[in-house]
Amino acid sequence: MASSAAIASAAPASAEFPPILARLPMILSVVGGLGALLGILVPSLHKQFAFSWLLAFMFYLSLMLGGLFLIILHHLFDAQWSVPIRRIYEHIACCSPLLAVFFVPILVNAVVAGPEKALFQWMHSDPSHDHALMAKQALFNKGSWVVVSLVVLALWIFWTHAFRKASLEQDKSGSASCTRRMRVLAASGIFVFALSLTLGAILWMKSLQWQWFSTMYGVYYFAGSVWLTVGTVFVITMFLDRSGPLKPVLQPVTYHDIGKLFFAFTVFYAYIAFSQYFLIWNANIPEETFWYVLREKGSWWGVGMLMIFGHFFLPFLLLLRIDTKMSFTVMVPLAAWAWLMHFCDLSFNIMPVLHPDGFVIHWLDLCCMALMGGLMAMWFIRGFKAHPPFPQKDPRMAECLGIHVSAAKPHGGAR
């Protein structure tokens, strides 16, 4: 087709980064890496380091899983609007092997650390004296924890790379069979995704307080994760539009569409977070309320309020209007705000176990965030530069650009 050939030839090979921005991921990972190394070497920092590392890991895992979900969503709905930005999802999701590497220190802590430094205290609790642990033994034993953790990481690596492989293959062949394969991956992947994400959230975050119950927890982590990722995708799209690679295929309405998704997940997160709180508050059972009681002490109360007003009300009211959804001056600070809010949200979930008196941002938190963020950015940029910036021969591309391509021959036999 003439139209898609013209689109492909108009695209520059790669994005040009301003020098400071190009060096930023390297600087972040070196500085963060040195700090993290100190956390590993100084024994008195071990426990703080383990929690900081877990927090940063769960944060960037959010981005990776958000990317995977957006790919699945795209294919499940056979969407056309997100074709030009699909490669951004694919490269974010394909950071999965890096996340598996980031998991190693957590695995080491779980397997090696003694009770005074362990993240997961239930591993050092005796089930015969601990009813909650006894009841949850099937999942909450060291063997299951290690095996399930490794299996979900392997599933993510497989699914993310299978998607990108099919997508890149279509760049060359233009074959509709690639689209078909991605649809099959999406239809099966949505179940794998839901189960694996829930298991990950339970094993790595919720099990810090293993006595607790919440059937919302997986969805809660999911909602915050996709929210963060959509905001991030908006900024990356804007950057790649301005610097060139996505310019030929982006429409103003694409920003509106990403903004709508961001808005939807703002509301969805609030709905889920409130439902979890509401059900536990209303039932008023000590086995459940203790989790929130801990989080209403000291400055954690303030963080809880920040979740209501900063994680929900502020973005909700800002994103109500169409013009703000499409305005870079609103959306870029809002995406940065989403990073801060998601960080505080995860801190609210993880850190009260270590710092029950109140919210603390330790320098090791920042170092682990910088290290992983820098490495992930480098991984993403390397992936992005190695391949065409958007799907080259996707059958839905022309439709997305508003070009009408009529069928080669109408149906209905020979005429």
Added chain:
Amino acid sequence: MSTSTAGRPYALIAEFETPASTLHAAELIRDAGYKRWDVHTPFPIHGLDGAMGLRNSKVGWFTFLGGTTGFSLGMLMIWWMGKVDYAIPVGGKPLFSPIFAFPVSYELTILLGAFGTLFGMFFLNRLPRHYHPLLKHPRFRNVTHDRIYVVIECADPKFSDAETRKLLEHAGGRHIEIVED
């Protein structure tokens, strides 16, 4: 039917065959400064809003107003019933808390938000309206089939029979006729 307005000219109507020519015509009319005019199409034409110079709909303000009214009303209702009018202490819980008042307020936000949208739309569109002069026009029935109509009302301050007709002709419209009220 009242006979007092019947027979008075209502608008000038012009027929178009393709979305492209319609978009072009809409741009010309927009740039000529007309305010009371409309385009009727059998299917959505992308970009027509821009070509007609239409701003974003104001209906969102009605939705917002309805929603905030619903939310405040829900909170107020639960507070009044549970704390002021007929207090029943249950399970050691406070007589009023925004937490248990939330589901009701939330549902009322949606309900009144939807009402605001629907009735705001009716209000802005001046609906319901049981009679419209265009429906009398014999060619206008093609608007649900394969023709596009541009209608400029005589009530437009810029309207003049000769000038407006010339504009529509220049824009490529055909079967340009006066529609009577």
